[in-house]
Amino acid sequence: MRKAFHxxxxxxxxxxxxxxxxxxxxxxxxxxxxxxxxxxxxxxSAAIVFPxxxxxxEDRAQELASSMHLIYETIMATxxxxxxxxxxxxxxxxQNIEQKLNLQxxxxxxxxxxxxxxxxxxxxPAVPDLYTxxxxxxxxxxxxxxxxxxxxxIDFKQLEIVRSSLKWQIxxxxxxxxxxxxxTQARGQEESESQxxxxxxxxxxxxxxxxxxxxxxxxxxxxxxx
Amino acid sequence: xxxxxxxxxxxxxxxxxxxAICFLVFIVFSSRLSGEDPTIFGYQMxxxxxxxxxxxxxxxxIISIRVSNDPSFYQKGxxxxxxxEDKLITHRILEVKKANGQVSYKTKGDNNNGPDLWTVSAQDxxxxxxxxxxxxxxxxxxxxxxxxxxxxxxxxxxxxxxITAFRRKESEVREAS
Numbered sequence: 001m002r003k004a005f006h007x008x009x010x011x012x013x014x015x016x017x018x019x020x021x022x023x024x025x026x027x028x029x030x031x032x033x034x035x036x037x038x039x040x041x042x043x044x045s046a047a048i049v050f051p052x053x054x055x056x057x058e059d060r061a062q063e064l065a066s067s068m069h070l071i072y073e074t075i076m077a078t079x080x081x082x083x084x085x086x087x088x089x090x091x092x093x094x095q096n097i098e099q100k101l102n103l104q105x106x107x108x109x110x111x112x113x114x115x116x117x118x119x120x121x122x123x124x125p126a127v128p129d130l131y132t133x134x135x136x137x138x139x140x141x142x143x144x145x146x147x148x149x150x151x152x153x154i155d156f157k158q159l160e161i162v163r164s165s166l167k168w169q170i171x172x173x174x175x176x177x178x179x180x181x182x183x184t185q186a187r188g189q190e191e192s193e194s195q196x197x198x199x200x201x202x203x204x205x206x207x208x209x210x211x212x213x214x215x216x217x218x219x220x221x222x223x224x225x226x
Numbered sequence: 227x228x229x230x231x232x233x234x235x236x237x238x239x240x241x242x243x244x245x246a247i248c249f250l251v252f253i254v255f256s257s258r259l260s261g262e263d264p265t266i267f268g269y270q271m272x273x274x275x276x277x278x279x280x281x282x283x284x285x286x287x288i289i290s291i292r293v294s295n296d297p298s299f300y301q302k303g304x305x306x307x308x309x310x311e312d313k314l315i316t317h318r319i320l321e322v323k324k325a326n327g328q329v330s331y332k333t334k335g336d337n338n339n340g341p342d343l344w345t346v347s348a349q350d351x352x353x354x355x356x357x358x359x360x361x362x363x364x365x366x367x368x369x370x371x372x373x374x375x376x377x378x379x380x381x382x383x384x385x386x387x388x389i390t391a392f393r394r395k396e397s398e399v400r401e402a403s
Contacts, residue, residue, distance in 0.1 A: 007236055010390060013383030014243040020379040021250035023370040025257075025264040026288060029272035029307055029314040 047133075049118045054139035061111045061143045064104050065150050071097050072154050075162060084173045091166045098159055105150070112147050115140040263352070268293050270353060272307065272314065273364035278335030279305070279316060286368075287361040289316070297351035298329040305355035306331065308346045316355060317342060
């Protein structure tokens, strides 16, 4: 029985080995795929604008906006009561900054106009594939929102108010200084006059005192003689 | 009587299988030593790896190729196997070109929409497809060459056979003593 079992098992083993040996005899072949495409005239056209340029413009707009916000915050910071000299300096600074802000806003507007023109070009029906220029639309929208945000935050009227307030402060301080100078001068005159008067009074009183003393001395001398 | 017949039959089958295995091992070793593809009586078996010749033969089937000694006699419509760089390709001849006494063939896969970009020279041809194909066997052969396949088909049965042989010898020695 055991012998028969071994014999029965032996056949599948031999078949397995035979099959494996068979696999080593069989090679491989490919029924390779190939296809031919008829050559057609190819139209080559450069892109209206490349994604790198749009990104660059977007970054520049972002930089300008950040710089404008920073400058604007420094202007709006309130100044405590300071001297006239400091106020002059602050006014000059504000005028300078206002000019800078105007220039930066103009630069931002230029970027917006440039992107707008690119966007309009992509909308041209002659452009073959609109989806290729999605990045232009995205860039334009980003810069548009930056510009809107800048215009909403930076109030040039407020700047004017700050400037006029400074001018008013300066004027007020100047007037105050002038009036204080006048007062000082007037007081000085008064003081000198009063000093003169006091001096004359003093002289007069000194003379009278001496006379009395002389008189008293005479009396004394007379008493002495007595 | 039946037991005797069964014993004789099993011995014959076992013997034939053993001879076949030895023969295959010899073929494999000799082809490895010579560096050529294994050839049995002028025929080679190949597994089809891709489907550009469908429906003539399917991907995963095995096909037989008659190795040719004179590769310049093939005709238009014959299916030939040829070397292309490191690959073996099997395609149908679309056109026979003769120039300066040299024969070359323009080929095309039956399932391809255009002729091949190359021209096959006669010395690159291995042989001709005989029309014998067995579908799906290629997948089994592919599995047999994996680690699991080797373990299942070679190592486990091999160890079993060795153990059986030892036990038989042992029992023979015991019976003799």
